[in-house]
Amino acid sequence: MLDDFFIRAIIAGIGIAIVTGSLGCFIVWRRLSFFGDTLAHSALLGVTLAVTIDINIAFSVFVTSSAVALILIKLQKKTNLPGDALLGLLAHSSLAVGLVVIGFLTFIRFDIMGLLFGDILAVTKKDIAVIWIGGALILLVLKLIWKPLFASTVNYELAEAEGMNPDRVNAIFTILMAAIIAISIKMVGLLLITGMLIIPAAMARNLSNNPKQMVIFSIIGGLLSVLIGLFTSLEINTSSGPSIITTALILFIFSLFKLNKRTQLNKK
Amino acid sequence: MINKNNNLLVKLEKTGVYRNNKWLVKDVSLEVNKGKIVTLIGPNGSGKSTTAKIALGLYKDIEGKVEKFTDKIGYVPQKISVDWALPIRVIDFMNLTQDLTNTELNDALTLTGMNHMKHNSLNDLSGGEFQRVLMARAIAKKPELLVLDEPVQGVDFTGEIALYKLIKNISESLKCGILLISHNLHVVMSKTDYVLCLNGHVCCSGTPVAVANDKKYKELFGDDVSKILSIYEHKHDHTHSSDGTIEKK
Numbered sequence: 001m002l003d004d005f006f007i008r009a010i011i012a013g014i015g016i017a018i019v020t021g022s023l024g025c026f027i028v029w030r031r032l033s034f035f036g037d038t039l040a041h042s043a044l045l046g047v048t049l050a051v052t053i054d055i056n057i058a059f060s061v062f063v064t065s066s067a068v069a070l071i072l073i074k075l076q077k078k079t080n081l082p083g084d085a086l087l088g089l090l091a092h093s094s095l096a097v098g099l100v101v102i103g104f105l106t107f108i109r110f111d112i113m114g115l116l117f118g119d120i121l122a123v124t125k126k127d128i129a130v131i132w133i134g135g136a137l138i139l140l141v142l143k144l145i146w147k148p149l150f151a152s153t154v155n156y157e158l159a160e161a162e163g164m165n166p167d168r169v170n171a172i173f174t175i176l177m178a179a180i181i182a183i184s185i186k187m188v189g190l191l192l193i194t195g196m197l198i199i200p201a202a203m204a205r206n207l208s209n210n211p212k213q214m215v216i217f218s219i220i221g222g223l224l225s226v227l228i229g230l231f232t233s234l235e236i237n238t239s240s241g242p243s244i245i246t247t248a249l250i251l252f253i254f255s256l257f258k259l260n261k262r263t264q265l266n267k268k
Numbered sequence: 269m270i271n272k273n274n275n276l277l278v279k280l281e282k283t284g285v286y287r288n289n290k291w292l293v294k295d296v297s298l299e300v301n302k303g304k305i306v307t308l309i310g311p312n313g314s315g316k317s318t319t320a321k322i323a324l325g326l327y328k329d330i331e332g333k334v335e336k337f338t339d340k341i342g343y344v345p346q347k348i349s350v351d352w353a354l355p356i357r358v359i360d361f362m363n364l365t366q367d368l369t370n371t372e373l374n375d376a377l378t379l380t381g382m383n384h385m386k387h388n389s390l391n392d393l394s395g396g397e398f399q400r401v402l403m404a405r406a407i408a409k410k411p412e413l414l415v416l417d418e419p420v421q422g423v424d425f426t427g428e429i430a431l432y433k434l435i436k437n438i439s440e441s442l443k444c445g446i447l448l449i450s451h452n453l454h455v456v457m458s459k460t461d462y463v464l465c466l467n468g469h470v471c472c473s474g475t476p477v478a479v480a481n482d483k484k485y486k487e488l489f490g491d492d493v494s495k496i497l498s499i500y501e502h503k504h505d506h507t508h509s510s511d512g513t514i515e516k517k
Contacts, residue, residue, distance in 0.1 A: 154361070
């Protein structure tokens with residue numbers, strides 16, 4: 001069964017959607033969308049590194065993205081540049097460097113489009129194992145740090161005053177972000193991973209009134225996007241990443257109707 | 269560190285915070301003991317909140333020494349805003365840093381008169397209602413040390429009296445120590461065990477009666493105010509230069 005590329009893609013996609021759905025909520029709550037985008041852009045560098053020295057792509061991307069995250073945190077402390085300027089600087093320079101390095105690697109044929117937008121044909125059995133084992137680990141860690149992470153998301157000082165360690169859980173969360181980007185890059189592509197993290201969560205916000213509910217709706221939204229998106233991509237022969245994200249967008253638009261009804265009720 | 273005094277919860281010794289080329293507060297010493305209410309008063313920007321945060325251990329590099337002898341702390345910060353992107357109900361917020369049983373949850377919310385709104389979204393609360401929820405959250409797990417930064421701001425007049433009564437009751441029934449920041453001099457004078465009057469440093473301190481009779485207090489708040497209530501105006505016996513050092517007039 002796993003020999004069918006489409007089945008492989010669906011199994012991989014389901015794994016990714018469950019993880020991005022839950023992490024995505026925190027990214028929306030903590031206003032880290034652009035941060036996630038920066039980590040994703042730096043993933044290209046990780047991919048070229050992996051190909052050059054012949055190591056696992058997910059592992060290499062994870063290491064590169066974590067390194068970029070660390071550099072970013074250091075830079076934020078050292079310079080007075082605003083955060084978004086620093087993010088833009090790192091995002092686009094790491095993307096550019098990655099592309100330049102690819103130019104040097106003439107002995108390997110790169111599927112750049114696949115890297116940028118995802119490629120379901122590329123998903124192997126090994127990738128599925130990486131996604132499901134990595135994803136399970138990410139969710140386990142997220143569950144362990146949920147309470148302090150959520151508390152410091154609501155109010156940093158309150159959490160710290162009452163005995164939690166916000167700096168530590170924030171750092172762990174950054175690593176989790178690097179990890180989810182690493183395992184989903186093949187499927188969704190580095191330009192679209194942030195969409196997979198943000199759009200289902202944004203849709204879920206429109207439908208929910210408490211954090212746990214939002215996470216559940218976000219996961220469901222992600223799953224629907226993956227399933228509908230992949231079938232569409234198979235039918236009309238489009239790249240997997242854009243098809244998934246477009247589906248997510250359509251779901252988000254539907255969620256706006258529900259939101260409008262709720263706000264009208266509140267105003268009455 | 270050895271705690272010789274069993275009732276001692278937190279102790280600040282000559283603490284100060286220096287940020288962005290100026291002292292936010294300097295040379296503050298105080299201690300909070302079980303069952304006692306210590307109140308910080310002083311004009312805006314005098315370092316009241318900063319002092320509370322020093323006591324909570326929220327500043328990493330400070331002058332002086334701060335020792336905490338309890339981990340059971342309830343904190344009501346001065347300002348808290350919750351982003352719309354984050355859907356959160358009163359009941360979720362109550363459990364933010366703790367796991368409450370149903371009884372603990374209902375008791376705390378009933379005490380501050382908010383039990384009927386526990387399923388409402390935080391974003392839908394008014395300022396005063398939010399303040400009551402903050403208070404309920406801080407006392408729900410029966411802390412040993414309560415730090416309350418302007419806990420009644422935005423609360424209506426009757427609610428204010430009720431909340432202050434509640435604070436007094438809590439300190440008596442839970443035997444917890446309270447570090448209170450307040451603008452309301454009337455309450456300060458009637459319910460507090462120890463008062464620190466701040467103005468970037470400790471202007472004067474002592475029992476409410478001692479502080480009310482203190483010359484510096486009268487100079488800081490004016491003669492009429494020391495007879496309590498009414499508007500207070502500031503008369504300083506010194507000015508502060510840009511780096512925060514004190515220049516006597």
